[in-house]
Amino acid sequence: MIASLQGDSAMAAPNPEGWPQRVAAFSCSPSHFLSSTTPEDFLSDLLQDLKDDKVSESTKVLMLGPLQEHPTILCPSPQVGEQTAVSLLGIFSRTAHTPKSVNLKCHLMLSIATVLISTSFVKQGVKVAEGFLDLLFQTAQDTNDQKHGGMFRPLRAIACDCLREMETCCPGLLSHKLEALYSLKQQEMTPLHQAYTLLYGVALRNAVHCLTLQKDVMDGDLKKLLASNEGFAWKATEKPLELVQLTTMSQIPVLPSNVETKELKSVVSLLLEECYLLTPVTQAALLRELTQVVSMVQSLSPAIFKSQLLRLFGTVEISLLHSTLQMKGTFTDSLFTAEDENFLLKRLVGMAQHPLLSTPQKLFYIECILHFPENRPISSNGEESLPVLVTPRMAASLFPTVFNDSSTMLSRLNILSLVYLEDDEEEGIGYIFDHLMALHKIVDHHGTREMTTTFFRAVYIFMQNFYLNEKYTTDLIESLSELYRRHYTLAPNLINLVDSTQKLLEDSSWPTDLLKALQMLIVELPLQQLIHQSLYWHLKVLGRVAKEEQASQRSTVRFLLNLLINSSLCGLGDWRIGNALLSVCRNLLQHPNLDQVFIELADLLQFMMHSFEDVDIQDHARFYYTLLTNLSKEKLSGVLNMGTGESQAKIRSLSSIMAESEELSSCLTVHRTRQPVLKLVKLSEDGISKPDHSSSGPEDSTPDVDLLKVYQNQFLNPEFASVVILKYHLTFAGEVDALYHKLFCICLHFEQTDSNYERVSDVSVPCLIYDRKPCVVSLTLKPWRPYPTVLHASAIFTTEDGLSWHTQLDPIPIGFPDLFLPLPVPVHWSQGSREQLFHQLWKSLCPEESSQSATSLFCFEVGERSLRELIESSFHKYLVSKQLNPESYKVLLFLPPQFYVLLKIKNSEDAASVSIITDNWKLLPFINSYIKCITDYSADRTQ
DSSP states (O other), X not given: OHHHHHHHTSTTOOOGGGHHHHHHHHHHOXXXXXXXXXXXXXXXXXXXXXXOTTSOHHHHHHHTHHHHHOXXXXXXXXXXXXXXXHHHHHHHHHSOOSGGGHHHHHHHHHHHHXXXXXXXXXXXXXXXXXXXXXXXXXXXXXXXXXXXXXXXXXXHHHHHHXXXXXXXXXTTTTGGGHHHHHHHHHHOOSTTHHHHHHHHHHHHHHXXXXXXXXXXXXXXXXXXXXXXXXXXXXXXXXXXXXXXXXXXXXXXXXXXXXXXXXHHHHHHHHXXXXXXXXXXXXXXXXXXXXXXXXXXXXXXXXXXXXXXXXXXXXXXXXXXXXXXXXXXXXXGGGTOOHHHHHHHHHHHHHHTTXXXXXXXXXXXXXXXXXXXXXXXXXXXXXXXXXXXXXXXXXXXXXXOOTTSOHHHHHHHXXXXXXXXXXXXXXXXXXXXXHHHHHHHHHHHTTOOHHHHHHHHHHHHXXXXXXXXXXXXXXXXHHHXXXXXXXXXXXXXXXXXXXXXXXXXXXXXXXXXXXXXXXXXXXXXXXXXXXXXXXXXXXHHHHHHHTTOTTSOOHHHHHHHHHHHHTSSHHHHTOHHHHHHHXXXXXXXXXXXXXXXXXXXXXXXXXHHHHHOSOHHHHHHHHHHHHHHHHSOHHHHHHXXXXXXXXXXXXXXXXXXXXXXXXXXXHHOSEEEOSSOOEEEXXXXXXXXXXXXXXXXXXXXXXXXXXXXXXXXXXXXXXTTTOOEXXXXXXXXXSSOOGGGSEEEEEXXXXXXXXXXXXXXXXXXXXXXXXXXXXXXXXXXXXXXXXXXXXXXXXXXXXXXXXXXXXXXXXXXXXXXXXXXXXXXXXXXXXXXXXXXXXXXXXXXXXXXXXXXXXXXXXXXXXXXXXXXXXXXXXXXXXXXXXXXXXXXXEEEEEETTXXXXXXXXXXXXXXXXXXXXXSOGGXXXXXXXXXXXXXHHHHHHHX
């Protein structure tokens, strides 16, 4: 099939130079890449160009990547896998056997093995599998590079790895070649000795495993197996073996005790004697194989490993320690004495706090203690348990400190909690509680987010172990309540803690007691302390309390009703707060003891639907009130629990009563539009009325009056001349879906991109109809530093079908000229007074008077358009005085909160000059840019 594909696509083969891009695209997303072609075509092109001598070897190595990483995608069936392997084997044989081609031949060998194994085509009678295995074995037989030299050593290494991989996937395949493999291992003197040793170890383990599964094993069968040097055991591929589980409780197949094991013991002993010459990772792999071999042979004593224990106990290599623990889990007291066990535990405890080890390594040692395979385990469920030999005295050095990182602190706290739980030592529990209180103080003093999370996780660990100790659990509730009193933003952490402990401790009343304490704290707060920011979190907590059957809800309902009646909350009409209130009411509607708060809850909902200044909240409150007063408790609960698993139409109709805890697809009360629905269009200058900051004052000034002082006294009022009001048309963003032709309760929200302005308040618009005039929206800006900026805008609105939507608007640029205001002087000041003030300001702004002041000079050609026209079009609102002969103008630009840009503009024969002075040198780039912009525009118009 592949041959025909190659012939059909020969003319359509891609340019070989394009393979790096094709391979990169395939590796990034195979499904996306194959959407424009087929696996057969791509594989055909790949194999065709692999045969092309014009393609460089480095490119061919790159092309083999898809076959090595995604063989089953390109070879979906065994037949395709076989044909692909045949093609690759042919390419391998045709590739020149030169040092230059070693890298390509290695990758070809690896690709063939990957394809054969992935497509499960390592079977007897498959010529390509038989030929490939012969090739691998012949390559591995060139020990010590005698035949081809050291340049081809990487090829032998790959051959050994491929043989080991095929033996691992087809256990027993090399069981008839143990003598040959042992001989190759003994002969090899290069660093590849490790690869041969591992290959033999895997083959020996699988051969013994196959022998244990045979019936009527004879006395000499094991000796015969070790001395076998025949062909490949293809029968082993017919029924793959299951992996041997090295645990104390697993059923390991074993050989009969009457089988002669003298030769096997000799082989294992020699392997163990050579073990120290291997790298730690190779040693660990070999020890795992030999552990399984010894565990399957009853007459072979585990004491054969005794000589290795002293070296293994002192190792700092993670891989070797892991193998040691596997041996201990397998042989227990057959190999490890009580002294060995105690020493190993002390070693783990010491390494868990070693200052030269990294945090992940120390955490590994702690995990080893918690999952330590004991000689006499009390339980064998695989969960964390404390070894009997770990006493408070041994574990005292593991006590956590506040200087530990989060992971180390929690892991140490966990193991210490288990220690003191087993020992039932009150003093030790007190130490742990003191540590919790130290973390509490750090969080209380505005600790980092990581420390806050660590504290609540530590509380969870403490409750997991000591929830029956009422002394400390009661104190913990008081501490958490006091922490919440000062840091209300910790409400999500507390709610998560309650949920987690309630799931863990089903019979404990501690989560409910904590919620009751938080409820009491909140409802007793005076109204003055219920600031707008904290109220949202208080409502979140009360909403969680409303789910508790054991908690009385009467105080919650009375608190909410009192809050609405005696505060301005309803008048503000904050949708976010209103929605949080409704969430509490929804949980109360489902409370088993609803009858106890029926009247108060009805009063609360009725007050909200009449007084809350948000139509969406009013509608929801009215709906809940209708449900409460017209349905029985059972029907009410049924209606509120609907939505999960229902049809899309039913979910949509119930979207307004979805709970926060339901699935995301069915509980979104605010949907997101795919495209922008609204936009803000700035009104022209004629349509914008700058705020009038003039004040009352004398009808005219006299020389005896200090005009500058009178003017500056106006700013004693911090709100004087402090805002800029910009007006926009709120309209639809082009052609929108008919669903959005009628919008109600529109709330525009603005976010700053810098810190130069005070937070921009939300703007509410009652409604917007598609075929009617757009609404005029006033945007009030209060600058701290009058620099250009960009506002990000979004809107939440309700459509005619009752759904709430969120849409993003285009960013709103605020230019430098948008911030210009006329001189804010008393309305009755004469022109002369204004001009006199101009001169006084100019003098006071001289750089000699202020370090922040700066001057500049800007010159430009007037062109055919007169200077007067330029001034009238750009500065007529800010003009203080003008003189015709010679032609000159004085312009004063006021920028809130109290910055000035004064301009003296003069016209000469060949150019106009603008003298600039300002009390903020950072404004110079903006004013220069603005003058250049208007003069360039003027010049373009004259042309």
